[in-house]
Amino acid sequence: MKGTLLLLGLLVTGELSFQTTEACLPFFEGYASVLSGSRVWLYQELQAFNATAEEKVALEKIQDCYSEERIRNILLEPKIMEAMVASPECLSYYGLDNIRSILDYISKLLGE
Template sequence: MKGTLLLLALLVTGELGFQTTEACLSFFEAFAGMASGNKALMNLILSKFEPTGQEREAFEKLQECYNGLGLSGKLLDAKVMEAILLSPECRNYYTTDMLDKIKKVLSKLTSM
């Protein structure tokens, strides 16, 4: 599952021609919306990217998988994402401002 999300982020980054740092926040916003379990919130966030019907359907299926994980599974994934962000490699690559924005998005997910 995590590999699928990473692959999706890499494909979107490459396809849309974003720099990695520009796509990073968008990825975490989409991840938080999908992992929240709230379909309306997820669709609101996804609307910024003008997804096709098939893309929305794919995200809905991913969201169903996350809903099946329960709260402990969602929190574990958020902790894994946070550990990646706080790694020395990531902190050297991204600006402090970008890391703060991503932490804010992830904290919203864990507060739900």
């Protein structure tokens, strides 16, 4: 399921003709909202992309899957997100200071 979410994000960025580096931040904001378990945060992120009702339902289901193994996700997923955000491509596009700010923000939101 997690791989599906990543693939979906990559397909959407390709379909919209964005470079994947430009999509790093929006993708991870959405990814963090799914991991958080907060429907309010999820809806806020989806609103920025004018998500359809079907897309909302699909991402709610993905969020429910993450919520089933909450403890594991709290411990493991932020590390995976950090590894992806700190990729050479994202670092070169956004810069180290911006990436540090993003990682700090995500850590605070996820309660680390």
